[in-house]
Amino acid sequence: MGLTSKTFLVLAIVLAVVFFAATVWLWPRLARRSVSAVLGRVGLLLATQVTVFVSVGLVANNSFLFYGSWADLFGQKQDLGVVTDHAAGTLASKNIVRVGTQRPDVPGASRPTMAGRIDKVVIAGRRSKIESSAYVYLPPEYFQPAFAHRKFPAVVVLTGYPGVSENLLKSLRYPRTAHERVKAGRAQPMILVMLRPTVAPPRDTECVDIKDGPQTETYLAEDLPRVISESYRVGGLARNWGIIGNSTGGYCALKIGLHHPDRFAASVGLSAYYKAAEDPTTGDLFHGDQSARDRADLMWSLDHMPKQPDSSFLVTTSRRGEGNYRATRQFMAKVKPPAQVSSIVLDSGGHNFNTWRREIPSALDWLSSRLSEN
CATH class of the missing domain: 3.40.50.1820 (Alpha/Beta hydrolase fold, catalytic domain)
Known part of the structure; x- marks a missing residue:
C-alpha cells in the first residue's frame, strides 16, 4: 500500500476514529487503579495519539508531497x-x-x-x-x-x-x-x-x-x-x-x-x-x-x-x-x-x-x- 495512496489515508483516519471512540467508551471501565487498568488507559491514549498523528501527517504529505514513497520517507536509494x-x-x-x-x-x-x-x-x-x-x-x-x-x-x-x-x-x-x-x-x-x-x-x-x-x-x-x-x-x-x-x-x-x-x-x-x-x-x-x-x-x-x-x-x-x-x-x-x-x-x-x-x-x-x- 503506497505512502500516498488514498486507501492508506482512509484506513489511518478510520483507525484514529475507532481508537478515539474506544477510548471514550472504555474509559469508565479502566478507571480502576489496578496495573491492568493503567496499562489499558496508556495503551488507548497511545494508540489514539499515534493514529491521529499518522492521519494528520498523511494529509499534509498528500497535500504537499514531501515524500513520494516509503523508500523516499526512509531515505532509501x-x-x-x-x-x-x-x-x-x-x-x-x-x-x-x-x-x-x-x-x-x-x-x-x-x-x-x-x-x-x-x-x-x-x-x-x-x-x-x-x-x-x-x-x-x-x-x-x-x-x-x-x-x-x-x-x-x-x-x-x-x-x-x-x-x-x-x-x-x-x-x-x-x-x-x-x-x-x-x-x-x-x-x-x-x-x-x-x-x-x-x-x-x-x-x-x-x-x-x-x-x-x-x-x-x-x-x-x-x-x-x-x-x-x-x-x-x-x-x-x-x-x-x-x-x-x-x-x-x-x-x-x-x-x-x-x-x-x-x-x-x-x-x-x-x-x-x-x-x-x-x-x-x-x-x-x-x-x-x-x-x-x-x-x-x-x-x-x-x-x-x-x-x-x-x-x-x-x-x-x-x-x-x-x-x-x-x-x-x-x-x-x-x-x-x-x-x-x-x-x-x-x-x-x-x-x-x-x-x-x-x-x-x-x-x-x-x-x-x-x-x-x-
Missing part, C-alpha cells in the same frame, strides 16, 4: 542500476536512458497526439559526473505530423528542497497547466524537463559547484541542456531554453540564468531567495572561498558584474505571507539593461503550493513569450 540496463529505452544520447513513460493528466491522455507524453529518464552528466532522474513532458504537438520537423523550446523546472520531482506533476501540475495554456492560445508548446535540484541527496548543494564535491551548477546549466538537446527536438541556443523553480529551486533558476546567459534566455524564481543558504543541510559549500560565496549572492553579482546579461528574469512574491517581499524589491531594483525583470506580486499568499499554483500559469505564458523554437 531509488532508481539504482537503471542506467546500464534497458538499452532499448536509450534515446539519441548515450547519457540519457528512458526508464518509463506515463500519461499526462489531461483529456485524451491515451493518445500522445492529443495529450502528449511524460518520459521518466535518468540523465548522466558528462562534465559534472552527476546522475539524476527527471520527468520530460512532451506536448501533443511533438507527436503531430505537422510538427514533425520542428524543434521546441524547453524549460527546466525545479522543485524546492528537499522536494520530490513528482510534486511538479501532481501538486504543481506543470504538464496540465502547460497543456491548458497552449489550448487557450496563451503559450506556445514547450518541452518541460522536471526534476529536483537535490541531485546529491540528502545534501542541499544550493545549485553550486562545490570544491571536491557535487558539481550541481555544471550539471543543471551545462550537462542537462546538452543531453536533452541531443535526445529530443530541442534547440541548443540560449533563446531555446528557460528555467523556473520554487523556493530553493527559484533561487537556483535565477542564479543559473544570471551566470549562464549563454544557456538560458529566461529565468523564473517563484518565492525565491537571493543568497545561498549555509546551514547543516548544505554543509560547507565554499570552503573559505569568498569569491565563490559572493558569486552565489545574486545581489552581490548584480552589483559587481562588469555588464549584466541580455537575459530576462521573472520574480514572484506576496505583500502578505511571503518573507522575500523586501528582498525581491531590492533584486528588481538592481537589474539593469540589457537585463530585464518582470514580477508577479500577490496581495497575499504564503510559501506553499497553493500560492505557486496561482503564479505558474502566468509564469509559463511569460516564459513562452521569451523563448523561440529555433
Whole structure:
C-alpha cells in the first residue's frame, strides 16, 4: 500500500476514529487503579495519539508531497542500476536512458497526439559526473505530423528542497497547466524537463559547484541542456531554453540564468531567495572561498558584474505571507539593461503550493513569450 495512496489515508483516519471512540467508551471501565487498568488507559491514549498523528501527517504529505514513497520517507536509494540496463529505452544520447513513460493528466491522455507524453529518464552528466532522474513532458504537438520537423523550446523546472520531482506533476501540475495554456492560445508548446535540484541527496548543494564535491551548477546549466538537446527536438541556443523553480529551486533558476546567459534566455524564481543558504543541510559549500560565496549572492553579482546579461528574469512574491517581499524589491531594483525583470506580486499568499499554483500559469505564458523554437 503506497505512502500516498488514498486507501492508506482512509484506513489511518478510520483507525484514529475507532481508537478515539474506544477510548471514550472504555474509559469508565479502566478507571480502576489496578496495573491492568493503567496499562489499558496508556495503551488507548497511545494508540489514539499515534493514529491521529499518522492521519494528520498523511494529509499534509498528500497535500504537499514531501515524500513520494516509503523508500523516499526512509531515505532509501531509488532508481539504482537503471542506467546500464534497458538499452532499448536509450534515446539519441548515450547519457540519457528512458526508464518509463506515463500519461499526462489531461483529456485524451491515451493518445500522445492529443495529450502528449511524460518520459521518466535518468540523465548522466558528462562534465559534472552527476546522475539524476527527471520527468520530460512532451506536448501533443511533438507527436503531430505537422510538427514533425520542428524543434521546441524547453524549460527546466525545479522543485524546492528537499522536494520530490513528482510534486511538479501532481501538486504543481506543470504538464496540465502547460497543456491548458497552449489550448487557450496563451503559450506556445514547450518541452518541460522536471526534476529536483537535490541531485546529491540528502545534501542541499544550493545549485553550486562545490570544491571536491557535487558539481550541481555544471550539471543543471551545462550537462542537462546538452543531453536533452541531443535526445529530443530541442534547440541548443540560449533563446531555446528557460528555467523556473520554487523556493530553493527559484533561487537556483535565477542564479543559473544570471551566470549562464549563454544557456538560458529566461529565468523564473517563484518565492525565491537571493543568497545561498549555509546551514547543516548544505554543509560547507565554499570552503573559505569568498569569491565563490559572493558569486552565489545574486545581489552581490548584480552589483559587481562588469555588464549584466541580455537575459530576462521573472520574480514572484506576496505583500502578505511571503518573507522575500523586501528582498525581491531590492533584486528588481538592481537589474539593469540589457537585463530585464518582470514580477508577479500577490496581495497575499504564503510559501506553499497553493500560492505557486496561482503564479505558474502566468509564469509559463511569460516564459513562452521569451523563448523561440529555433
